[in-house]
Amino acid sequence: MLKIGxxxxxxxxxxxxxxxxxxxxxxxxxxxxxxxxxxxNDAILIDDLKQTFGAQSYFEDGSLNRKHIAGIxxxxxxxxxxxxxxxxxxxxxxxxxxxxxxxxxPYVLKEAALLFESSSYKMCDxxxxxxxxxxxxxxxxxxxxxxxxxEILNREARQFSEEKKLQLADYAIxxxxxxxxxxxxxxxxxQFLELHS
Numbered sequence: 230m231l232k233i234g235x236x237x238x239x240x241x242x243x244x245x246x247x248x249x250x251x252x253x254x255x256x257x258x259x260x261x262x263x264x265x266x267x268x269x270n271d272a273i274l275i276d277d278l279k280q281t282f283g284a285q286s287y288f289e290d291g292s293l294n295r296k297h298i299a300g301i302x303x304x305x306x307x308x309x310x311x312x313x314x315x316x317x318x319x320x321x322x323x324x325x326x327x328x329x330x331x332x333x334x335p336y337v338l339k340e341a342a343l344l345f346e347s348s349s350y351k352m353c354d355x356x357x358x359x360x361x362x363x364x365x366x367x368x369x370x371x372x373x374x375x376x377x378x379x380e381i382l383n384r385e386a387r388q389f390s391e392e393k394k395l396q397l398a399d400y401a402i403x404x405x406x407x408x409x410x411x412x413x414x415x416x417x418x419x420q421f422l423e424l425h426s
Contacts, residue, residue: 237359240366
């Protein structure tokens with residue numbers, strides 16, 4: 230089973246590109262959505278979070294106390310690293326148990342904002358980087374999420390630069406409003422089908 234990682238910095242359109250692959254019948258694992266799930270259903274992770282950030286990390290009903298954890302990790306690089314060191318392995322486990330159900334698919338995609346930062350690209354056979362100029366990405370996120378320019382730049386600063394990710398990625402898709410995205414996806418899809426066969 231061929232595993233393809235797909236990433237892009239905030240506002241690049243990696244989810245939109247992933248949805249095009251889904252239209253082509255390719256299963257997509259959305260790591261950020263999965264991270265929210267494992268935080269309430271992965272026993273190892275829950276135990277680790279409670280030990281690291283205190284029992285108040287969870288409410289009595291078993292739901293995650295996001296405010297408590299955000300208060301600890303916000304603007305604290307060391308605490309954020311601790312959180313990621315707990316969450317990323319749980320997402321890796323979820324991906325490993327998700328893949329086998331798609332035995333008949335030619336390949337699967339793993340969409341992850343921190344594909345390179347978390348080293349999860351090493352679990353993939355190939356990786357795609359979705360790119361767009363910074364100003365365009367900022368405009369998209371301001372429109373989509375209502376975030377301020379500073380909030381977006383703060384998130385951007387927590388990720389590897391586009392340049393660094395492009396060096397690590399095997400393929401790039403330009404989503405800069407100058408090139409059509411669908412033909413780029415179709416071209417990669419054909420390549421992956423050949424790799425699979």
